[in-house]
Amino acid sequence: MMLSDEPYRWAEVISNRRDYIEDQIRAGSPVVGVGYEDGVLLVTLGRGQQKLFEIYDRIALAAIGHSTDIEKMRQGALDMAHTIGFGYSEDDVTLRQIVYFGLGPAVKAGFDDIVRSPFLARVLLAEIDGHEGAQIFYTVDYDGAFFRSDGFAVVGGIPEADQVMMRVLDGCNTQTLSLTEALNVALKAWAMGRWVGLMENIPEKEELDRLAADIKAEDVLKRELQNLDVEAVVLQRSCVGKPKYRPLTSDEIAPALSVYQTD
Amino acid sequence: MMNSGLDFVDLLRQTGYRFPTNSMAVSHPSTGQALPFHPTEGTTILAMRYRDGVLVAGDRRATAGNMVLYDRADKVINLDAYSVMAISGSPAIAFEIARILEHSFQYYRRRQLQEMSLSAKLRRLSMLIKDNLPMAMQGIGAVIPIFATFDRAEGCGKIYFYDALGAQFESTDFTTTGSGSPSIRGTMYYLNRWGGQRFADLDRDAAVGLSLRLLDTASEYDSATGRYEKAADIFPSVKTITASGLEEIKTEQLRQLYGQYVNGEEDVAS
Numbered sequence: 001m002m003l004s005d006e007p008y009r010w011a012e013v014i015s016n017r018r019d020y021i022e023d024q025i026r027a028g029s030p031v032v033g034v035g036y037e038d039g040v041l042l043v044t045l046g047r048g049q050q051k052l053f054e055i056y057d058r059i060a061l062a063a064i065g066h067s068t069d070i071e072k073m074r075q076g077a078l079d080m081a082h083t084i085g086f087g088y089s090e091d092d093v094t095l096r097q098i099v100y101f102g103l104g105p106a107v108k109a110g111f112d113d114i115v116r117s118p119f120l121a122r123v124l125l126a127e128i129d130g131h132e133g134a135q136i137f138y139t140v141d142y143d144g145a146f147f148r149s150d151g152f153a154v155v156g157g158i159p160e161a162d163q164v165m166m167r168v169l170d171g172c173n174t175q176t177l178s179l180t181e182a183l184n185v186a187l188k189a190w191a192m193g194r195w196v197g198l199m200e201n202i203p204e205k206e207e208l209d210r211l212a213a214d215i216k217a218e219d220v221l222k223r224e225l226q227n228l229d230v231e232a233v234v235l236q237r238s239c240v241g242k243p244k245y246r247p248l249t250s251d252e253i254a255p256a257l258s259v260y261q262t263d
Numbered sequence: 264m265m266n267s268g269l270d271f272v273d274l275l276r277q278t279g280y281r282f283p284t285n286s287m288a289v290s291h292p293s294t295g296q297a298l299p300f301h302p303t304e305g306t307t308i309l310a311m312r313y314r315d316g317v318l319v320a321g322d323r324r325a326t327a328g329n330m331v332l333y334d335r336a337d338k339v340i341n342l343d344a345y346s347v348m349a350i351s352g353s354p355a356i357a358f359e360i361a362r363i364l365e366h367s368f369q370y371y372r373r374r375q376l377q378e379m380s381l382s383a384k385l386r387r388l389s390m391l392i393k394d395n396l397p398m399a400m401q402g403i404g405a406v407i408p409i410f411a412t413f414d415r416a417e418g419c420g421k422i423y424f425y426d427a428l429g430a431q432f433e434s435t436d437f438t439t440t441g442s443g444s445p446s447i448r449g450t451m452y453y454l455n456r457w458g459g460q461r462f463a464d465l466d467r468d469a470a471v472g473l474s475l476r477l478l479d480t481a482s483e484y485d486s487a488t489g490r491y492e493k494a495a496d497i498f499p500s501v502k503t504i505t506a507s508g509l510e511e512i513k514t515e516q517l518r519q520l521y522g523q524y525v526n527g528e529e530d531v532a533s
Contacts, residue, residue, distance in 0.1 A: 053373070053376075054372075054373045055373065056373075075374065078370065078373055078374055079274055082271060082274065082366055082369070082370045083275070083278050085366065086271075086275065086362065086363070086366045087278075087280070240508075243369065
């Protein structure tokens, strides 16, 4: 008997698939994107393996999840962007089309194909000065659902982590933040996402909010920075030339970290 | 949506792109004889190693037969932050090659997470020129570029030139190609050897001034090479590549240096 003949079993399979994926990626290192006065900043912490990538002149990608699945999505986005950029023009490459026609459908197809392994990844893409605005973010979930946001965005391992992280960023004026201010707030958001990701059991929303209020992001960062390094890149409007992507140097990151490295 | 290969040209082929080949031959449909056709061509370009790196300059004229087609052609094309391709020959194919290369270098850097090596960049250009052989053989699409870059590993500027088959040669001091180049090749050799100061010791202003003089000399003897267009105020294009990257010499600076070196006065009237 086919699974599709049995609606209940279909729903069960999909539900199991969600649990499986979230279980696989929830302990990963979240990614935070936040606008600042000269573009957008992407931040994460890791053990030296690159998690933030250049896609095109004004587009960057970051992700949480299985590195090979992230790599597949990254390459798909790269191929699409460069084919359009060559055949049409650099200005015709937009994050919207990469997400709508490229990543979204590909990830959805992977998620629906229940005899194959799904994409174990959640992706965050950023674009500066595109057709949709100055600081645009898209997140593509492991089931292919995508969401647009202006100014800032996050991907953690599970939706609860996203909510807690977004609360840190709410109210940021991303047009006026300096680079160091943006780094500071992004690191705090990351810390809260990390805290949720490492919880044994995720409580109900009200309980999670109550617990989050007692957590100091600084303490989480102090602990995590003992084992992990900060990785940060910008899409920087003032970069000379067409490509605006630039990894931050350790000298640029250092001012935001000094408070956490007292000993 | 996945590309199994690593190379941008492979990706283009997968998406149906075809590089110009002899299928573009311009011949009579029944007799197969070549039709009279004057391709657009560009003219004098030169490159020299000077004190800070490498300088590349080109006139701005494009011609078709004995007709001047355009006086604002930019034949020194940026490929990335440290390399340019300067073209003589057919601009249509040359611009296509430059566009493919620019995307290839970017695609490689983004995909491989490292800069394409200098030797690989040279190889990619060589392959594209070789692919263009059928067009070159028909005499309508030959591209003979100069590739100039700053080798950050060795800390010096480098100049390469090619023949129509894609053979690549490195020049130690200078090179020039295009229809006006015979008029100045000997001059460049003479100046570099006995001119009192080798090109490699010139500062930037002197190198720019010299390149303007040389292009003016080429235009004196080659009708296909343009010179400073007073009516439209168009100067040759001159670019430098140094440790800090590619820089285009601005019109105001060219005006001042043109006055100083070509007209022998402090400032050229604008």
